[in-house]
Amino acid sequence: MTQIIELLEKMGQDASLQNESKLATLIESIELPENIERAILTNDSEELAQDLNTRPNIFCGVFPAEDDEPTEGDDEKESEIKFLKHG
Amino acid sequence: MSGSLVCVGTGMTLGAHISPICRSYIEHADVVFSLMSNGVVERWVEEMHSDVRSLQPYYCEGKNRNNTYNEMVAAILTEVRAGKKVIAAFYGHPGVFACVAHRAIAKAQSEDFPAHMEPGISAEDCLFADLNIDPGKTGCLHFETSQFMFFQRRIDPAAHLILWQVGLAGDKSLTKFSTGKAYKQVLVDLLSETYPLDHQVILYQAKVLPIDTMRAEKITLAELITADIYQHTTLVIPPSEKMQPNQNIVERLAKLDKQLTTDKIQPKLFLVE
Ligand SMILES: C[S@@+](CC[C@H](N)C(=O)[O-])C[C@H]1O[C@@H](n2cnc3c(N)ncnc32)[C@H](O)[C@@H]1O
Numbered sequence: 001m002t003q004i005i006e007l008l009e010k011m012g013q014d015a016s017l018q019n020e021s022k023l024a025t026l027i028e029s030i031e032l033p034e035n036i037e038r039a040i041l042t043n044d045s046e047e048l049a050q051d052l053n054t055r056p057n058i059f060c061g062v063f064p065a066e067d068d069e070p071t072e073g074d075d076e077k078e079s080e081i082k083f084l085k086h087g
Numbered sequence: 088m089s090g091s092l093v094c095v096g097t098g099m100t101l102g103a104h105i106s107p108i109c110r111s112y113i114e115h116a117d118v119v120f121s122l123m124s125n126g127v128v129e130r131w132v133e134e135m136h137s138d139v140r141s142l143q144p145y146y147c148e149g150k151n152r153n154n155t156y157n158e159m160v161a162a163i164l165t166e167v168r169a170g171k172k173v174i175a176a177f178y179g180h181p182g183v184f185a186c187v188a189h190r191a192i193a194k195a196q197s198e199d200f201p202a203h204m205e206p207g208i209s210a211e212d213c214l215f216a217d218l219n220i221d222p223g224k225t226g227c228l229h230f231e232t233s234q235f236m237f238f239q240r241r242i243d244p245a246a247h248l249i250l251w252q253v254g255l256a257g258d259k260s261l262t263k264f265s266t267g268k269a270y271k272q273v274l275v276d277l278l279s280e281t282y283p284l285d286h287q288v289i290l291y292q293a294k295v296l297p298i299d300t301m302r303a304e305k306i307t308l309a310e311l312i313t314a315d316i317y318q319h320t321t322l323v324i325p326p327s328e329k330m331q332p333n334q335n336i337v338e339r340l341a342k343l344d345k346q347l348t349t350d351k352i353q354p355k356l357f358l359v360e
Contacts, residue, residue, distance in 0.1 A: 005131050011297035012102020043298040045127070054126025059146040060318045061252055062122060062177065062185040064261055065233030068153035 004036055004052065090167035092195045093174050094181040094188035096207015099293045101128050104208040109176070110135065112205065116174035118166045122159070122187065124178045124319055125295045132176055142187070152261040160191045167200050178295075180209035184231060184251045210321055211249070213293035217301050218323060220247060225326055232256045232322070236274060242281045245331070248324040254316045264318070271312045282327045284309040289323040290316065 007030065010017060017023050027037055039048040049056075093112050098104020113119055113135045122142040123129040133139045142159045146152075166173045175181070181188035182204050195202035211229070215222060226246035232253045242248060250256075255263060257270035275284075285307045292302035306314055311322070 002134060005127075005134050008127065008297055009102035009131060012100055012104075040298055043300060045296050045299055048296070048298065049126050052127060052130060054130055055141070055143055056126070057146075058124060058126055058129070058143060059264060060124035060178070061152065061255060062156070062187055063231055063252060064153050064156065064186060065231050065237060065252075065255075065258070066261075067186070068151070068157075 003030065004032065007032070007040070090170045090195075090200050091172050092163065092167050092191060092200060092202040093205060094192060094203075095174060095176050095205045096180045096182075096209070097123070097128070097132060097176055097178055098208040099179055099210060099213050099295060100299075101125075101131050101296050103294075103297065106205070106207070109205050109207060112174050113176055115172070117171040118173050120159075120163050120166075120173070120175040122175070122177045127296055128178060148264045149262050156187050156190065159187050160194055163187075163191045164194055164198075167195050167202075168198070177207070180207040180212075182206070183209040183211060184229075210251075210291075210293055210319075213301075214249070214291055214321060214323065217293065218289060218291065218303055220323070220325075222247065225330055232274065233258055236277060244281050244328040245326050247326060250322040250324070252318075253322040254318045254320055265316075268312050271316070275308060275311050278308055278324070282308055282324065286327050287325065289325070290314060291321045291323050292317070292319055295319070 007027070010026075011023065017026065024041065027040060032040075033051070035051050036048065038044070039051055095109035095112050096106075097109065098106075113132070116136060117138070119132070119136045119139040120142055121129060121132045121139050123132060129141055129143070140162075142162070145155045145158050145162075147155070163173060163175050175188060175191060177185055177188055179185070188204055192202040192204060214220065220227075226243065227249060228243060228246055229249045229251065230240060232250040233255060235250060236257050237259065253274075254265050256266050256274045258266050287305050288308055288311065290302060290304040290306065294301050302320075304314070308324075316322075
């Protein structure tokens with residue numbers, strides 16, 4: 001596992017590995033499970049995620065179209081508290 | 088021991104974008120919370136520290152996302168209050184179209200804990216590089232797609248328009264993980280008030296894993312309704328019109344220039360106090 005993640009990290013970081021034949025040589029030089037090696041060489045990220053058994057349902061939205069009102073209300077209460085604390 | 092919070096960005100592409108300072112904060116933390124957009128990337132962050140807690144389990148389809156985000160903030164703050172050095176790591180830039188880091192920092196600071204943000208490479212940064220767009224060339228507007236639909240906004244067709252979270256277009260309930268064709272139709276109708284239906288737009292996806300291929304699919308505005316749009320797709324709408332000169336201002340500035348040249352020819356003496 002660590003070895004595979006390290007390899008991916010290296011692929012992201014190393015300019016010389018942006019070249020396919022260099023990458024293939026590196027992959028051949030390390031012992032990787034066959035399915036992982038295939039997934040990497042065929043750029044199959046879905047297969048790779050499955051092989052590594054990663055979290056299947058990932059959500060990437062971190063932003064609401066509209067902030068919730070209770071949050072703003074809470075903030076007001078908090079600034080009141082802070083004001084009292086400092087005042 | 089007093090608690091603290093730093094929100095860091097890990098960038099868009101695994102291994103390629105994380106800054107030395109963000110990595111160092113993660114490695115030296117007491118507790119790391121992580122919110123990544125990909126399971127393999129999540130694993131990568133887990134390898135940087137022995138106590139990395141994913142914020143993903145807070146998401147649940149059908150649950151209002153504002154509640155989800157507040158629960159994430161609460162989880163982060165509990166550890167700060169317990170006196171820990173807390174790092175919250177977010178994919179991309181922690182503060183670009185991302186409310187959790189902003190909310191958590193504001194909350195921590197309101198309770199007098201040291202808290203700050205370290206930037207990361209966002210989807211926007213990758214987009215400018217991959218699509219060869221300079222936001223300064225004719226200007227660039229960014230909106231969250233649903234917010235752009237719910238409120239009356241002014242589009243400038245001479246600038247780039249970039250719509251984030253287009254996969255969730257029109258979800259007023261904040262409970263959906265994607266919206267369908269009917270919602271995209273409403274978006275296209277709104278955009279077609281400004282752009283022709285055959286205007287070329289771009290569906291953009293930056294590389295997340297080094298083995299990924301970047302997506303920059305050109306389609307017409309009308310085709311948006313049936314296009315493959317995912318959670319991590321960003322919609323890029325290039326300008327449809329040329330910038331129009333602002334005659335009034337240009338004339339005023341020309342007058343000023345003229346005034347300055349005549350002043351130079353006949354220099355005036357000023358009394359300097
Ligand atoms: C909540 S925002 C988070 C953005 C993130 N903080 C950043 O710095 O890019 C989620 C939106 O970012 C954009 N996004 C996320 N991943 C992306 C990717 N791989 N390529 C292009 N856009 C992406 C999409 O518009 C997506 O709906």
